[in-house]
Amino acid sequence: MVGLPRNTEVADQFDLLADLMELEGADTFRVIAYRRAATRMRETSGSIAQLALDGKAKELSGIGKTIEEKIVQIVEKGEIEALTKKKAGVPPEVVLFMRLPGLGPKTAARIWRELDVTTLDELKAAAEGQRLRGLTGLGAKSEEKILKALAFQAQNVDAGDRRLLGEGLPAVQAVVATLRDHPAAVAVSEAGSVRRRKETFRDLDIIATASDPAELTTYFTQLKWVVDVAAHGDTKATVVSNDGLRFDLRVVPPESFGNLLQHFTGSKDHNVAMREDAVRRGLSISEYGVTTVETGEVFQSADEDAVYEFLGYQPVPPELRENAGELEAARRGELPALVELGDVRGDLHTHTHWSADGKNTLEEMVQAAAERGYEYYAITDHSHYLREGRLHAQLEEIERVRERFPKLRILSGVEANIRASGEVDVADEDLALLDWVVASVHQAPDNRPTERVLEAMQNPYVDCIGHLTGRRIGKRPPRDVDVERVIEAALASGTFLEINGQPDRLDLRDVHARAAKEAGLKLVLTSDGHQLRAQSYVELAVAQARRGWLTKDDVLNTRTWKQVEKLRKKRP
């Protein structure tokens, strides 16, 4: 495994190759094929490089013989040969032209070739010097747009263009609720990537029907937290909130609400695959309806499920709409019944003020857990803060709190640290006193990320590995853990893996959760909450689990504590 390029690195090369070919005016379908293959690689849980070396990459849809060979080139030579060649012919910054909104490959190539503009600085100068309007098809407005895009890009260079689901989900749910209360509103729904519970988003989409669309749209632009109205028409508006979130509202006709909701929920890949399949059956899908080509008859519905059913599919839960096999499964009627928040009986990774970064007392956290209706709740403060008798002191406090909450089973636990050696930093005799043990890697760097975890799993007291890869979305990449090996070892040792619900962790990620499920491993959904309101992060863990195709049965903590005890590894 060591030394093989990551899936994201391989995928990036194919995307760059696609960009360069597009600039050269290559066949669009080849370009699309490379981009599709890149997406497939990013959404594959195993090592795509290893698959290619084994001749198995071409079993993935969208990857054929040619692309598999190019992956092998990356392993052997570090780069796709065609990419090396093409990079020599195109100034590196010309690719960046295409990233500016409104500026595509055709225009970028003409600016480069016909005006000899090769850097972003030169592009700016050319627009300011009104030289772009010399090209047919470009005018004063184009120059203005490009300058605006360049300025925006310069301003937001550090901001990152995607925000966390954990921020966007409560925000969009609040706006949906507000709009529903308006007298002109008939139906209101979240849409887009946030409805699919994708871990990050660019903007928050809302779809509605209304008795008076213009009135609802205007109301939306005048909500008190709106600081900027980027667009405002009768049926569509875009606003920016005081915390920088972009909301899009579209008001659509009620008779095709289901078709439009389906369209605007995406993903693009899901919709394209569904439309391609429809074409083969003599149907044409658009956001307004499904047309039977032969008769011209159009099917519309206010109900999204009815759209899927008309097309011969089981209704597909939004979390699965990524063109990752869900359409085939829905065609056969074999979609899984996904786990729901209400199935979760207890949280097995939480903190209190015993950890320096915990914000609430043990009793406050337990009180909130009881109010959530949990049957059990594990206190797993960081081992670092439970040294020198503090572990025993906390056990005494837990004993006292138990008396006050007789209906909630309070589990004593710890989040132990996995040392570089693979040992956990709590003695066995202390671990033996506890009901539940989470073990996690905290400090980097890490030159044997996989072995370290495998060794920790051999400890008979370690029940679950916390946030396996240690990623912090947007801040820190995942450690280079061989997740497939970890899953195998987890099954062999009787250790569980968690889906950590912290908004910037969501670790395991969706495709790894799905790989774990397919291997037969049960996962634990946890909040890793360090304060009262963070207990709700379990909702994000549930969302991630659903994106990983997990059913109630695939999740350990949908079971009673008695059942959990039966399933976990035997203690000495």
Added chain:
DNA sequence: GCCGTTTTCGGCCCGACTGTTTTCAGTCG
């Protein structure tokens, strides 16, 4: 470059918007 319950060759989603055009190409989601 990929793919196949009409196909191993000849297709490859669909519509809106924008800016520049007198009928459309490029871009976007």
